[in-house]
Amino acid sequence: MDDLIVVKIGGNAISQLKPAFFEKLKYWKHLGKKVLIVHGGGPNISKLCEKMGIPTEKKHGIRVTSKEVLELTKLVLLGESQPELVEKLTDNGLPVSPLSCACSHLLEGKYLDEAKYGSVGMVTKVNKMAIAGALWQRIGVMAPMCVTEDGKWLNVNADSCACSIASLLHAEALYLLTDVAGVMENGQVIPKLDRTYCSELFARKVITAGMQPKLNAAFTAQAMGVSHVIITDDLDNHGTEIVKEEEDDDATCVSNV
Numbered sequence: 001m002d003d004l005i006v007v008k009i010g011g012n013a014i015s016q017l018k019p020a021f022f023e024k025l026k027y028w029k030h031l032g033k034k035v036l037i038v039h040g041g042g043p044n045i046s047k048l049c050e051k052m053g054i055p056t057e058k059k060h061g062i063r064v065t066s067k068e069v070l071e072l073t074k075l076v077l078l079g080e081s082q083p084e085l086v087e088k089l090t091d092n093g094l095p096v097s098p099l100s101c102a103c104s105h106l107l108e109g110k111y112l113d114e115a116k117y118g119s120v121g122m123v124t125k126v127n128k129m130a131i132a133g134a135l136w137q138r139i140g141v142m143a144p145m146c147v148t149e150d151g152k153w154l155n156v157n158a159d160s161c162a163c164s165i166a167s168l169l170h171a172e173a174l175y176l177l178t179d180v181a182g183v184m185e186n187g188q189v190i191p192k193l194d195r196t197y198c199s200e201l202f203a204r205k206v207i208t209a210g211m212q213p214k215l216n217a218a219f220t221a222q223a224m225g226v227s228h229v230i231i232t233d234d235l236d237n238h239g240t241e242i243v244k245e246e247e248d249d250d251a252t253c254v255s256n257v
């Protein structure tokens with residue numbers, strides 16, 4: 001899809017959005033870009049699970065999702081995180097289309113590894129026509145869930161969801177907004193990161209927790225042809241740019257989660 005910019009906003013980042021963020025979105029719309037935001041909500045899912053007495057289990061930053069956790073995930077993403085973001089965008093004068101996989105099977109997917117993660121999916125198909133319609137003069141706000149071909153809902157890591165959409169729709173840029181200024185080493189943001197150095201940082205355990213699926217997804221998107229992939233805390237900050245190596249023929253950074 002021409003002129004598509006995908007922005008992922010982590011659950012923590014939703015509450016920290018600054019005026020410059022909304023100005024940048026207005027500027028992109030003014031330029032005629034199509035903008036799709038994929039939102040997170042992980043911290044609030046964990047909080048609700050805790051309230052309900054369900055322990056949170058994550059593997060490589062991916063939530064192990066039982067049927068019970070899936071229901072709570074739906075509640076938080078569609079009943080809390082998405083409305084919060086939609087309200088902020090609306091209050092800042094931006095017209096929005098709130099979206100989920102349930103609308104016209106917008107996002108279809110399959111189990112990532114049912115034995116390991118439970119009801120967790122990866123997006124394999126995007127309903128391009130329906131998304132194009134939703135993005136007509138509006139900013140799409142998408143929850144990170146997908147449905148299987150036979151209609152089962154699956155929880156999708158929001159970074160991996162944004163990266164799959166950006167890859168499948170050939171977006172021109174992908175911004176992964178989080179609560180840190182970029183990928184850090186020794187307290188400094190790494191301005192450009194290639195796969196070899198990323199693997200080294202994984203091995204040295206400099207990169208842990210939620211930054212792991214984020215980077216795996218970011219390198220996959222880059223390998224799939226998204227030319228501009230940035231991890232940052234603000235659309236105006238340089239953050240960490242994911243860069244390609246000269247002889248790069250393998251799609252993933254360390255593992256495929």
Ligand SMILES: Nc1ncnc2c1ncn2[C@@H]1O[C@H](COP(=O)(O)OP(=O)(O)O)[C@@H](O)[C@H]1O
Pocket residue numbers: 009010011012013040042159177178179180182183184185206207208209210211214
């Ligand atoms: N090397 C690293 N550089 C930056 N953040 C890191 C690194 N390793 C682990 N992290 C953690 O990753 C977090 C961002 O991932 P995550 O919590 O999943 O964010 P989001 O909810 O925005 O997707 C940071 O807040 C930080 O705690």
Ligand SMILES: CC(=O)N[C@@H](CCC(=O)OP(=O)(O)O)C(=O)O
Pocket residue numbers: 009010011012039040041042043045061062063065073120121144155156157158159210
């Ligand atoms: C499978 C999986 O891990 N899904 C994520 C979806 C939300 C998310 O990714 O939110 P953040 O971006 O705020 O972390 C989860 O359940 O936490």
